[in-house]
Amino acid sequence: MGKLNDLTLAEARDGLAAGDFSAAELTEDCITAMEAARNLNAFITETPEIARKRAATSDARRARGEALGALDGIPIAVKDLFCTTGTLTSAASHILDGFTPTYESTVSQNLINAGAVMLGKTNLDEFAMGSANITSYYGNVKNPWVGPNGEDLVPGGSSGGSVTAVAANICPGSIGTDTGGSIRQPASLCGVVGMKPTYGRCSRWGTVAFASSLDQAGPFARTVRDNALMLEGMAGHDPKDSTSAPIDVPNFEAAIGGDLKGLTVGIPEEYTLDGMPEEIQALWDQGAAWMREVGAEIKPVSLPHTKYALPAYYIVAPAEASSNLARYDGVRYGLRVEGATLDEMYENTRGSGFGAEVRRRVMIGTYVLSAGYYDAYYVKAQQVRTIILNEFNTVFEDVDVLLTPTAPNAAFPIGAKMDDPVAMYLNDVFTVPANMAGLPGISVPAGLDKSGLPLGLQVVAKPFDEETMFRAADALERAANFTAKPRYLGGQ
Amino acid sequence: MSLDRDDVRKIAFLARIKIEDAELEPLADELNSIIGWVEQLGEVNTDGVQPMTSVAEMLTPQRPDQVTDGNVTQKVLANAPDRVKDFYAVPKVLD
Amino acid sequence: MAYLIESDSGTWEVVIGLEVHAQVSSRAKLFSGSPTDFGAEPNTQVSLVDAAMPGMLPVINEICVEQAVRTGLGLNAQINLHSVFERKNYFYADLPQGYQISQYQYPIVGEGTVVLDMPDGTTREIGIERLHMEQDAGKSMHDQDPKRSFIDLNRAGVCLMEIVSKPDLRSPEEAGIYVRKLRSIMRYLGSCDGNMEQGSLRADVNVSVRLQGATDYRTRAEIKNVNSVRFIMQAIEVEAARQVDVWESGDEVVQETRLFDPNRSETRSMRAKEFAHDYRYFPDPDLLPLDLDQTYVDKIAANLPELPDAKKDRFIVDYGLSAYDAGVLVADKETALFFEEAAEGRNAKLAVNWLTTNLFGALNAAGKEITESPISATHLGGLLDLLADGTISSRIAKDVFEEMFETSKDPAAIIEEKGLKQITDTGAIEAAVDAAIISNPEQADQVRDGNDKAIGWFVGQVMKATQGKANPQAVNELLQTRLKG
Numbered sequence A: 001m002g003k004l005n006d007l008t009l010a011e012a013r014d015g016l017a018a019g020d021f022s023a024a025e026l027t028e029d030c031i032t033a034m035e036a037a038r039n040l041n042a043f044i045t046e047t048p049e050i051a052r053k054r055a056a057t058s059d060a061r062r063a064r065g066e067a068l069g070a071l072d073g074i075p076i077a078v079k080d081l082f083c084t085t086g087t088l089t090s091a092a093s094h095i096l097d098g099f100t101p102t103y104e105s106t107v108s109q110n111l112i113n114a115g116a117v118m119l120g121k122t123n124l125d126e127f128a129m130g131s132a133n134i135t136s137y138y139g140n141v142k143n144p145w146v147g148p149n150g151e152d153l154v155p156g157g158s159s160g161g162s163v164t165a166v167a168a169n170i171c172p173g174s175i176g177t178d179t180g181g182s183i184r185q186p187a188s189l190c191g192v193v194g195m196k197p198t199y200g201r202c203s204r205w206g207t208v209a210f211a212s213s214l215d216q217a218g219p220f221a222r223t224v225r226d227n228a229l230m231l232e233g234m235a236g237h238d239p240k241d242s243t244s245a246p247i248d249v250p251n252f253e254a255a256i257g258g259d260l261k262g263l264t265v266g267i268p269e270e271y272t273l274d275g276m277p278e279e280i281q282a283l284w285d286q287g288a289a290w291m292r293e294v295g296a297e298i299k300p301v302s303l304p305h306t307k308y309a310l311p312a313y314y315i316v317a318p319a320e321a322s323s324n325l326a327r328y329d330g331v332r333y334g335l336r337v338e339g340a341t342l343d344e345m346y347e348n349t350r351g352s353g354f355g356a357e358v359r360r361r362v363m364i365g366t367y368v369l370s371a372g373y374y375d376a377y378y379v380k381a382q383q384v385r386t387i388i389l390n391e392f393n394t395v396f397e398d399v400d401v402l403l404t405p406t407a408p409n410a411a412f413p414i415g416a417k418m419d420d421p422v423a424m425y426l427n428d429v430f431t432v433p434a435n436m437a438g439l440p441g442i443s444v445p446a447g448l449d450k451s452g453l454p455l456g457l458q459v460v461a462k463p464f465d466e467e468t469m470f471r472a473a474d475a476l477e478r479a480a481n482f483t484a485k486p487r488y489l490g491g492q
Numbered sequence B: 001m002s003l004d005r006d007d008v009r010k011i012a013f014l015a016r017i018k019i020e021d022a023e024l025e026p027l028a029d030e031l032n033s034i035i036g037w038v039e040q041l042g043e044v045n046t047d048g049v050q051p052m053t054s055v056a057e058m059l060t061p062q063r064p065d066q067v068t069d070g071n072v073t074q075k076v077l078a079n080a081p082d083r084v085k086d087f088y089a090v091p092k093v094l095d
Numbered sequence C: 001m002a003y004l005i006e007s008d009s010g011t012w013e014v015v016i017g018l019e020v021h022a023q024v025s026s027r028a029k030l031f032s033g034s035p036t037d038f039g040a041e042p043n044t045q046v047s048l049v050d051a052a053m054p055g056m057l058p059v060i061n062e063i064c065v066e067q068a069v070r071t072g073l074g075l076n077a078q079i080n081l082h083s084v085f086e087r088k089n090y091f092y093a094d095l096p097q098g099y100q101i102s103q104y105q106y107p108i109v110g111e112g113t114v115v116l117d118m119p120d121g122t123t124r125e126i127g128i129e130r131l132h133m134e135q136d137a138g139k140s141m142h143d144q145d146p147k148r149s150f151i152d153l154n155r156a157g158v159c160l161m162e163i164v165s166k167p168d169l170r171s172p173e174e175a176g177i178y179v180r181k182l183r184s185i186m187r188y189l190g191s192c193d194g195n196m197e198q199g200s201l202r203a204d205v206n207v208s209v210r211l212q213g214a215t216d217y218r219t220r221a222e223i224k225n226v227n228s229v230r231f232i233m234q235a236i237e238v239e240a241a242r243q244v245d246v247w248e249s250g251d252e253v254v255q256e257t258r259l260f261d262p263n264r265s266e267t268r269s270m271r272a273k274e275f276a277h278d279y280r281y282f283p284d285p286d287l288l289p290l291d292l293d294q295t296y297v298d299k300i301a302a303n304l305p306e307l308p309d310a311k312k313d314r315f316i317v318d319y320g321l322s323a324y325d326a327g328v329l330v331a332d333k334e335t336a337l338f339f340e341e342a343a344e345g346r347n348a349k350l351a352v353n354w355l356t357t358n359l360f361g362a363l364n365a366a367g368k369e370i371t372e373s374p375i376s377a378t379h380l381g382g383l384l385d386l387l388a389d390g391t392i393s394s395r396i397a398k399d400v401f402e403e404m405f406e407t408s409k410d411p412a413a414i415i416e417e418k419g420l421k422q423i424t425d426t427g428a429i430e431a432a433v434d435a436a437i438i439s440n441p442e443q444a445d446q447v448r449d450g451n452d453k454a455i456g457w458f459v460g461q462v463m464k465a466t467q468g469k470a471n472p473q474a475v476n477e478l479l480q481t482r483l484k485g
């Protein structure tokens, strides 16, 4: 038998069910893979003891004939933004030094309840603010793919550790959060499947908040099917989150496997950007052609305010963040840097606890909410958001899903785009609109750029229609037949 | 709108983030470049458009008036950087 | 009635607006399931939500919404079917989230009115600007350690209603009556227990002064967190005087937050703390807008109890009370209830007298509330019946009342036990009258000579001889017949 950590989630599920191997054996291979991959810096905290214990519990359950669903005994990695009982939860920030929650986030608890096995807590951009996983207090994460000259690349962000764990075959699935593209963009840059559910599909309870009206948890996996299985384990109504939708979780796996007859796919013309690499435009056209071949009707559509989604996002998200991060004040948990007065203690703690990008965003957010600027910035941005949502609603009267590129570029070298924050923000230009409108979106690896680096295509669907999204993504995945491997796994 | 050193100092205090004097100028430049960029929203005609409060199209859920929590003092205090007995402790506040 | 301050430059009037913070009566907090009981051990009534642990989220308590609507209806106010929770951002040690969830642009209750019952029997209408719901903060203790303050979050997240008046109040006295009236209405509604010692009711007092006859407002100062009616009145008095002095001396009053120090009877600027406040309100993205439907509001309206103003009107009509008496009785829900029980089917004016003079006096002396009265309403009513049917005289009634207050016993039982029953048997009274006449021939002659005063003296003698049990009316009549007839 090969290394079990190379299996897809569905393969591992079937192998466990058939008794080909135990959860303990599967987990052991994943732990070995995790330890072997330390130079990628994907994990902030490895939790092999927890993993072994949960694997043993799973095996015992299966032995009793009480095996749970698809995730029972499956090793996964958890972004270090989800609070986990008894395990450091850092948000990759100095300010949460030593913070050990006494509670479990709803999403990670749902996965525990489904039998999943946590391998560890993964690295990310500090407080999920970034698109390259270079703002972490715990250092940057390396993409398992390397540049044409062997240079280290960013994995994308902010869920850089979770995407890398899956892309480097450490485990078949992982969870991240997506506020402006933090799952889909890294999935595109690392050649895996990453999806953001409809806002309200997964509970936000117990997940360190970045921007409350945009944050959604979602899964990474190497296939669309695996991704659907992961989402099923994470999602569900949570009365502890007022924005959690009281809607049942469908059998997402059942939605996939067929053709696209009767499906209308919209191609939004505004997603063609000046200066976008030719390969991305070509891949996008190719994606549409593939979908047409399996029965979809392709329809050009217009979302005229698309270009304003990103600047509006960079008002709304920092505004919410500036308020959400006010609780990190050195009083109840985490870092405290003493000062002579209460205000000095706050300033010292937050001054040294927050990294440069977080400080920048908290200050932008503070500014756009402050007296005299609120209407010009915050209210304006929320009005633009209404317009964007209305445009999506109109387009979705005519089409079932939208097809777009996921990111405007492939993975780039660590250290690039550092001097200009706005240039870095542009990474999310194609993913942000779905967050602004609360829509589900998925990135599927579809091809390679001229340097041999993966590129993803994004499928965006109507609210709470993840089934149609998975169905389209699955057909796209089969047509694209993406088999390239990163250098880390012997490819490239 | 362009921020100067004093504006940045004021914002930093509002956000309770200590910024060294030497950082004020470069930070002002960074913030100005971001603000300059987001100001393109000014091109959008938003007359009569309702600002969004949430994408979730549902009613605020309400919970019954039942005591279901509390009495977890040690959990609540477990991560406190400074505590005295069952209080959080902070530098003395003078009213 | 007018409260005016004379100075060299003229006569000043004071303009007052109050922001009253009333704690909503609920078992659990506004956004968490922690209890709200007063006086618990530090940080025991705190959940992960109240302590603002990372990832914690608010979910609204339905009773708090209902209490706010009920209170709004009690203030004859507009109920807003759409309201929004916003975050008020500032840093303070007892504010764990770094923001207070409050309502700002869209409060749950809009404009309303409160009617004040003035001591002269007139009424005065005070405008309500709005009522909104918000979280209370925790408590900082500054006196336990030389270098540190201690934080207790038990109160953090308790639901408050902030009731903002229009600047309609014109004297410390009116402000006091206004707060008492608000408290009375909320107690009737059961939406706030109004317990000021436990901090259930606190007020921010906005004060400005202007020359009499002026119509524009001058700069106001806000006196924060005053926690008794007496202090509210004192604070207004000293602040108004201070402001007149400031204007007189050619300076300007500055808009600022001040603190009332009752020990020194002065207000002090809190400017240092206010420096650079900018609350950066914005809708809380963790909560959706609060949307109510009209049938929900109508249902609450249909089930409102009779409120003090309506009860007062009814007491005036049904019991023939004066506006003043009715006002006194309805001010407190329990008093009104007690009165109705004691007065039902009896002489209402007599009931008022016994209640306001005798019972209030005795309760006051004993430091007790009406709810702790040793005399029940039924027993007081019983006493009134015994008076009415002549079983006892009003002199005896006073003794019985004292005994009732001591022992909580039924008045009939006390009378029985102590043999205090009025003597209505004519034979016995005749005997006592005759005995008195025989033993006092001189006085008897005076009466016969037309000295009517002496009759009164004889009545006293007979009452003394019967230990007050004789019916004074009957004694008087008998004396008249015996001596003059």
Ligand SMILES: [Mg+2]
Pocket (backbone or CB within 6 Å): C019, C162, C204
């Ligand atoms: Mg106020």
Ligand SMILES: [Zn+2]
Pocket (backbone or CB within 6 Å): C021, C134, C162
């Ligand atoms: Zn308030």
